[in-house]
Structure formats: C-alpha cells, structure tokens
Amino acid sequence: MNNPLSRRHFLKAAGAGSVFIPSSVKGYTGKEMRRLVIEGGIEADISKWELDTPALIVDLDALEGNLANMQNTLARNGIASRPHAKTHKCPAIARMQVEAGSVGICTAKVGEAEVMLEHGIERVLMTTTNVTPVKIERAMSLSRWYPGFVQATDTPANARDLSEAAEAAGISVDVVIDVDSGGHRTGITPGRPALELSQLVDTLPGLRFVGMLCYDGGSQHVQGFEARRAQTLERLRPAAETFSMLQRSGLNTEIFSGGGTGTYNVDHETPGFTDVQCGSYVFMDAQYLGIGGENDPTVYSDFAPSLTILTTVINSQYEGRATTDAGAKACTINRPWPIVKGESGMTYTSGSDEFGTLRYEEGASRSYRVGDKVELIVSHCDPVVNLYDQLYAVRNDRVQAVWSVAARGRST
Amino acid sequence: MNNPLSRRHFLKAAGAGSVFIPSSVKGYTGKEMRRLVIEGGIEADISKWELDTPALIVDLDALEGNLANMQNTLARNGIASRPHAKTHKCPAIARMQVEAGSVGICTAKVGEAEVMLEHGIERVLMTTTNVTPVKIERAMSLSRWYPGFVQATDTPANARDLSEAAEAAGISVDVVIDVDSGGHRTGITPGRPALELSQLVDTLPGLRFVGMLCYDGGSQHVQGFEARRAQTLERLRPAAETFSMLQRSGLNTEIFSGGGTGTYNVDHETPGFTDVQCGSYVFMDAQYLGIGGENDPTVYSDFAPSLTILTTVINSQYEGRATTDAGAKACTINRPWPIVKGESGMTYTSGSDEFGTLRYEEGASRSYRVGDKVELIVSHCDPVVNLYDQLYAVRNDRVQAVWSVAARGRST
Numbered sequence: 128m129n130n131p132l133s134r135r136h137f138l139k140a141a142g143a144g145s146v147f148i149p150s151s152v153k154g155y156t157g158k159e160m161r162r163l164v165i166e167g168g169i170e171a172d173i174s175k176w177e178l179d180t181p182a183l184i185v186d187l188d189a190l191e192g193n194l195a196n197m198q199n200t201l202a203r204n205g206i207a208s209r210p211h212a213k214t215h216k217c218p219a220i221a222r223m224q225v226e227a228g229s230v231g232i233c234t235a236k237v238g239e240a241e242v243m244l245e246h247g248i249e250r251v252l253m254t255t256t257n258v259t260p261v262k263i264e265r266a267m268s269l270s271r272w273y274p275g276f277v278q279a280t281d282t283p284a285n286a287r288d289l290s291e292a293a294e295a296a297g298i299s300v301d302v303v304i305d306v307d308s309g310g311h312r313t314g315i316t317p318g319r320p321a322l323e324l325s326q327l328v329d330t331l332p333g334l335r336f337v338g339m340l341c342y343d344g345g346s347q348h349v350q351g352f353e354a355r356r357a358q359t360l361e362r363l364r365p366a367a368e369t370f371s372m373l374q375r376s377g378l379n380t381e382i383f384s385g386g387g388t389g390t391y392n393v394d395h396e397t398p399g400f401t402d403v404q405c406g407s408y409v410f411m412d413a414q415y416l417g418i419g420g421e422n423d424p425t426v427y428s429d430f431a432p433s434l435t436i437l438t439t440v441i442n443s444q445y446e447g448r449a450t451t452d453a454g455a456k457a458c459t460i461n462r463p464w465p466i467v468k469g470e471s472g473m474t475y476t477s478g479s480d481e482f483g484t485l486r487y488e489e490g491a492s493r494s495y496r497v498g499d500k501v502e503l504i505v506s507h508c509d510p511v512v513n514l515y516d517q518l519y520a521v522r523n524d525r526v527q528a529v530w531s532v533a534a535r536g537r538s539t
Numbered sequence: 540m541n542n543p544l545s546r547r548h549f550l551k552a553a554g555a556g557s558v559f560i561p562s563s564v565k566g567y568t569g570k571e572m573r574r575l576v577i578e579g580g581i582e583a584d585i586s587k588w589e590l591d592t593p594a595l596i597v598d599l600d601a602l603e604g605n606l607a608n609m610q611n612t613l614a615r616n617g618i619a620s621r622p623h624a625k626t627h628k629c630p631a632i633a634r635m636q637v638e639a640g641s642v643g644i645c646t647a648k649v650g651e652a653e654v655m656l657e658h659g660i661e662r663v664l665m666t667t668t669n670v671t672p673v674k675i676e677r678a679m680s681l682s683r684w685y686p687g688f689v690q691a692t693d694t695p696a697n698a699r700d701l702s703e704a705a706e707a708a709g710i711s712v713d714v715v716i717d718v719d720s721g722g723h724r725t726g727i728t729p730g731r732p733a734l735e736l737s738q739l740v741d742t743l744p745g746l747r748f749v750g751m752l753c754y755d756g757g758s759q760h761v762q763g764f765e766a767r768r769a770q771t772l773e774r775l776r777p778a779a780e781t782f783s784m785l786q787r788s789g790l791n792t793e794i795f796s797g798g799g800t801g802t803y804n805v806d807h808e809t810p811g812f813t814d815v816q817c818g819s820y821v822f823m824d825a826q827y828l829g830i831g832g833e834n835d836p837t838v839y840s841d842f843a844p845s846l847t848i849l850t851t852v853i854n855s856q857y858e859g860r861a862t863t864d865a866g867a868k869a870c871t872i873n874r875p876w877p878i879v880k881g882e883s884g885m886t887y888t889s890g891s892d893e894f895g896t897l898r899y900e901e902g903a904s905r906s907y908r909v910g911d912k913v914e915l916i917v918s919h920c921d922p923v924v925n926l927y928d929q930l931y932a933v934r935n936d937r938v939q940a941v942w943s944v945a946a947r948g949r950s951t
Contacts, residue, residue: 157951213893261591313894453950510867513926514948536926539568
C-alpha cells in the first residue's frame with residue numbers, strides 16, 4: 128500500500144551498539160508480520176524499529192548465549208536442566224532448550240503442559256498439584272497420550288485421587304512428590320511426611336513413583352551471591368535429607384528437581400539434586416539484574432537481558448518527560464520499573480494502564496520526540512510475557528521469526 | 540465422560556447470600572464451556588462453582604444494575620455516557636451499554652477500536668492520538684469503513700499528518716482535540732494552544748473538527764466525595780474555558796467528553812461537558828470501593844462489584860494459610876489486594892506469579908480445604924480483564940453466557 132507518511136523518519140531508540148535510523152519506514156502490524164512469516168518466511172528485511180508497538184522482542188544472540196551458558200555451567204557441575212516454561216510460554220523456546228540438552232521442561236499449569244506436549248515437547252514435569260476433578264481429568268488425558276508427562280502431588284488424599292483416576296482410565300501415571308522448601312506455599316513437609324507420601328505413591332496401583340521436587344522460590348532473589356548460596360543450601364537441607372531417606376528406602380529416585388536462575392550455580396551442591404528448574408535465565412529482567420552475581424556484586428551479569436518491549440513516544444510536549452504507548456497492560460506494574468535500554472539519566476514508569484511515563488534527570492543521555500521508539504528491559508519477565516500473543520525473534524535488530532506465545536493466558 | 544471423582548464434594552466459597560454446595564460436580568473447562576455455548580446455548584444448568592479455575596466472572600444482576608444506575612443518574616443530570624471499553628474489552632458489554640442509552644463508546648487503542656467496530660458497535664471515540672504511520676494507516680482504514688469512528692489529536696504536526704493521510708485515502712475523518720487536564724500525560728495545553736489546534740483541525744482539508752476531550756484521570760480516585768468533587772471541578776476549569784472559547788469561535792462543539800467512574804455525579808457541573816467516559820462502573824474493584832461516595836464516606840457503594848475471580852485452594856496443610864491457583868497472572872499485583880467475597884478476617888495476596896495466598900486473622904469467618912473455591916473481588920478491573928480470553932456471565936450463580944474478551948491484549 129502506498130503510504131503517504133512513509134517519508135516520516137523514526138529516530139532510533141538507542142540500544143547500545145544497535146543504531147538503526149531508517150530513512151523510510153513503512154511500519155508493520157502484528158497481523159502483517161504473522162502473515163509474512165506464515166506465507167513463506169520473512170523474505171523482507173524488516174528492522175525491529177519498524178514494528179507496531181508495544182511489541183515484545185527477544186534478541187536471538189542473547190537468548191542463545193543464555194541457553195549455552197546455562198547448559199555449559201550445569202554440565203560442568205554434573206547436573207541437568209529442566210527449564211520452567213511458565214517463563215516463556217513459547218514452544219519455540221522450549222524446543223531450543225531441549226535441543227540445547229535439557230532433560231525436559233517444567234510447567235506450572237496443566238494448560239501449559241497441554242500446549243507444550245501438543246507442540247512436540249516430549250518430557251514435561253508439571254510442578255503444581257492437580258486437585259479438582261476437572262484438572263485431574265485433564266492430567267489423566269495427558270498421561271494417556273504423552274508418556275513423558277509427569278505430575279506432582281503433595282498430600283496422601285490427592286495421591287489416592289490420582290491413583291483412582293488413573294485406574295479408572297486404565298493407565299499408570301508418573302508422579303513426583305512436591306516437598307515444601309519452608310515457604311509453606313505448596314508441597315508436603317520434608318522428612319517423615321514426605322517419605323510416607325512417597326511410599327504411598329509407590330504402592331498405589333495407578334501411580335508410578337519417580338522422585339521429588341523442591342523449589343526454593345524464596346532464595347532466588349536474595350541479594351549477593353554468598354548470601355544467596357548460604358540461604359538456599361540451608362533451606363534445601365531438609366529436602367536433601369528427605370531425598371536421602373527415599374534412596375535408602377529403595378524407592379525410585381530418578382528425579383530430584385528444584386533450583387532456579389538465582390541459584391543455578393549453587394544447586395549442584397545440594398546432595399542428590401538431578402536438575403535445575405531455571406526459568407528466567409532465557410530472558411532476564413530488572414528484578415534479576417539487581418541481585419548481583421558471583422563475579423559482579425552489583426549486576427547479575429551471568430545471563431544477558433534478551434527480552435525487551437518496544438514502545439513509541441506519543442506525547443513529548445511537556446518539560447522533563449514524555450509519554451509512551453506501553454503502560455501496565457504492556458509492562459505490568461512489577462518493580463523495579465523497566466530499564467530504558469542503552470540510555471542513562473532517565474526513568475520509566477508503567478503505573479498507568481495505557482501509558483508509560485519517561486522522566487529525564489540531570490544529564491539524561493537524550494530526549495525523545497513524538498514518534499520515537501524506546502526499548503525497555505522488562506521488570507519481571509514471566510508476567511510480562513503473559514500479556515503478549517507473539518514474540519518477535521530478532522538478530523542484529525532484524526526480525527527473523529514471529530513466535531507464538533502459545534501458552535499465554537493458560538492459567539487454568 | 541464417566542468421571543470417577545464426580546462424587547467428590549466442593550464446599551462453597553461463600554458469597555454473601557449465594558450459597559451453593561453441589562453434591563456432585565463434574566467441572567467444566569473453558570473449552571467445554573465455549574463449545575456448550577457455541578453449539579446451541581447453555582442448555583445444561585451449570586453453576587459457576589463448577590467452572591475450571593482461575594475463571595473471570597461477571598454477575599449479570601450487578602452489571603445491569605450498574606448500567607441502569609449510571610444511565611439514570613446521568614440522564615437526571617442532563618449529560619450522556621460514552622463508556623470506556625478499555626475496561627471490559629468485551630463487545631457484548633459494549634452492546635449492553637449502547638442499548639442502555641450510551642451515545643457511543645471510547646477506546647484507548649486503535650486495536651480496541653478495530654474490535655469494537657468489527658463487532659457492530661457503531662460510534663467509537665478513540666481517546667489516544669495515533670502518531671506512527673502504521674497506526675495512522677489503521678485509523679484511516681477505520682474511518683473509511685466506519686463513519687462513526689472519531690479520533691483524537693494533540694499537536695499541530697499530528698493534525699497535519701492525519702489530514703495528509705485522509706486526503707491520500709480520499710476521505711474526511713472526524714477529529715477531536717485532546718486537552719491536558721494538568722497531568723501532562725497526553726493532550727495539548729488548554730487555552731490558546733488548544734484553540735489554535737482546533738482552528739487548524741477545522742481548516743485542514745482531510746479533517747472534520749467535532750469537539751474536544753479532557754480526561755481528568757488524576758481525580759478519579761481522590762478519597763472522599765467532596766474532595767474529589769472540588770479537585771476535578773478545579774482541574775477541569777481550564778478545559779471548560781477552552782470549550783467556551785471554541786464555542787465563541789463558532790467551531791463545531793458537538794463533543795466535550797471526559798470524566799469517569801469517580802466523578803460521574805460531578806461531571807455535569809463542568810460547563811459544556813456532553814458525556815462521561817466512565818469505565819470501571821460496570822465492574823467496580825477494590826481500588827474504587829475504597830474512595831468513598833456521596834452518601835457513604837467509607838465505601839463507594841454507588842455501583843456494585845460485579846467482577847470476580849473464582850480460584851481453587853490447592854494447598855491447606857499449613858497453619859493459618861492456604862494457597863490458591865490465582866496469582867499475579869490471574870489477578871495482577873495491583874493494590875489494594877483482592878477482597879475475599881462474603882468473608883471476613885482473611886487477606887489475599889497475589890504477589891506470586893502462579894499462586895495466591897490466603898491468610899487467616901483472629902476470628903476469620905471460616906477456613907478452607909484443598910479443592911474449595913474462593914471468590915475474589917478484583918483489585919483493579921482494567922488490567923485484570925486484560926489477562927482473560929473469556930468472561931462467564933452468571934445470574935443467581937448459574938452460567939448464562941460465555942463472553943469473548945475480544946480486545947484482550949489489543950495494546951497496539
């Protein structure tokens with residue numbers, strides 16, 4: 128289509144080292160981009176700066192680097208990865224994780240497990256217990272058709288429900304027990320209660336006991352590597368002792384899953400751990416960047432921020448500020464607020480539902496005009512991804528693929 | 540399907556006066572519910588307590604009461620309603636608003652306008668300025684096919700862009716100017732700048748000037764009716780003076796739109812106001828309930844909370860608390876936290892991505908067991924609705940319809 132505005136110029140939203148100032152821009156809607164991909168791949172050379180906004184973008188170099196770094200570190204430490212797909216909800220990324228060497232993936236919801244299994248991911252560990260008849264029915268259906276589906280349980284009553292449903296369906300289902308790491312959120316108490324539940328699962332006719340999981344969510348964002356390391360090893364000790372009890376009881380202990388992005392290089396020190404349920408490492412976010420790493424006390428730089436939101440300035444007529452098109456419905460209101468990529472001396476808040484607010488401080492690296500694009504490092508990756516139906520995969524700022532966030536909104 | 544667990548009982552998540560304890564529950568997934576509706580309506584008598592969770596629910600009696608109350612109050616005050624569809628993103632509700640007497644609806648995004656117009660809503664005022672070539676192209680396409688589409692502008696440069704695009708498309712488009720209410724977020728400065736922009740729009744060949752809008756977002760949640768009334772009347776005075784200038788200049792002043800749920804019974808006092816862009820009144824939420832009303836200083840009871848999230852307890856084995864399946868991805872992390880409907884002495888937090896946490900205080904009205912349903916009044920309705928693809932419309936706790944949240948995620 129002949130666009131009378133195509134000669135209008137966009138200024139770059141300066142990413143460090145990724146300068147792109149097209150002299151002519153068409154602009155592509157999400158629908159157009161999907162069509163371009165479905166009908167024979169993206170033959171056009173489209174820059175991310177030409178995308179309609181707000182747009183969710185993942186940088187492929189950074190993403191691939193994160194996958195490799197996780198895999199290499201865990202391999203060196205003699206432990207596997209079983210990444211949590213609740214972070215990305217994207218079968219394309221799950222496939223990359225499996226190809227990079229992960230032993231499978233995790234999901235939080237049965238709806239996510241359905242999507243991942245239907246998209247060809249063969250080994251899925253659902254880390255939450257299914258407690259209602261409808262959820263158990265859905266889980267049984269997955270176990271019937273996908274032998275690589277493993278589910279969790281955390282009470283004897285639930286284990287009996289699962290076994291009863293499996294027997295009625297004429298199948299045997301793989302089950303791990305979920306053990307509480309001290310947060311009292313989910314999971315059974317470690318020690319004797321966990322052992323007895325494991326033994327019950329092992330004897331119930333419809334179930335096959337395959338191990339345990341213990342996710343120490345409370346330690347992932349502890350500030351400072353040494354404090355984080357000490358806390359998680361302490362908190363996981365009861366789970367490790369439980370796992371040792373299971374081993375001594377002769378139970379099948381092929382899985383002892385837990386850990387995450389904040390403790391990935393510590394988790395192998397917990398005796399018995401088989402794999403790390405790392406999620407955020409693929410994308411990173413402002414929350415994780417702030418916790419500090421082993422080699423850098425201020426910035427957690429083990430993984431690169433690969434996920435950004437592209438937004439457009441829609442008002443710049445008031446002193447010291449600009450308004451963008453990415454508010455809470457595009458960024459969430461998680462803190463710390465999103466970081467303006469490649470800039471200094473400015474803050475971004477997404478507290479308003481529809482609009483973001485940029486404010487300039489003394490010595491801001493630049494100011495923006497209406498129509499300019501701004502690129503944001505996300506505050507907290509999981510809930511941000513859950514707002515978008517698609518993810519633009521870019522390399523050197525050129526769009527390579529449009530990925531479906533196929534499990535978006537699958538909170539049931 | 541013969542479900543071996545169907546004899547399991549659900550306890551009610553006591554809504555005040557809405558007790559339902561089925562002795563046998565099948566449980567229905569979202570997919571099943573959509574199929575039941577598409578294939579000939581819901582002939583089965585399905586209770587909301589049988590829905591798979593998390594589920595977003597709207598009570599039809601409360602919703603209809605809110606629509607009627609808004610319409611009656613505004614009619615008494617001699618002012619129209621032009622409800623903001625960014626709140627519900629649901630064509631079915633927009634249709635109810637138009638049928639109740641609204642002069643049209645508002646949208647914040649061109650993507651929402653596309654959905655509403657395509658679903659038969661004839662008069663749509665888009666309250667945000669379209670600044671990029673791709674957004675302007677989309678807006679022109681709407682103006683071409685839907686004569687009831689009105690868009691906003693807030694700079695002379697943008698007005699010229701719109702006119703140029705309209706001329707290139709061979710059409711004339713309806714435009715209002717957006718005037719800043721003092722928040723400096725969007726809109727042009729009232730007074731002379733606004734007058735000159737209006738005159739420019741009026742003379743540009745591709746545009747038809749139809750009035751102005753001024754949304755005083757900063758006043759909607761001011762605590763206490765009198766303080767709220769005084770603030771919004773003060774803040775809207777420059778806009779009212781601007782509107783008077785437009786009238787004296789002989790411009791077309793058919794639209795002077797603004798106001799909202801917090802000021803709906805004050806907005807008619809601003810001279811010239813033609814209609815109220817009320818959004819949240821259809822659903823209400825914990826944020827609005829807390830601001831107090833004209834007759835009740837503590838609770839804003841002018842409208843009834845019609846929107847709730849149904850969630851299920853998945854862990855109840857730890858003292859003083861329970862864990863549910865509705866966390867940040869089902870509730871957002873807006874404050875105040877969701878309110879447990881019909882209960883007292885308990886708090887709910889959705890700070891965790893996947894799980895909600897119920898905590899009991901001294902004298903809690905009850906405690907929950909695994910599998911029990913809990914009903915929550917939402918924290919802030921707009922971003923919550925944006926997480927769900929469908930909305931269950933219920934009356935007397937029985938599901939009457941499954942509505943598509945067709946504009947969910949349409950943030951572009």
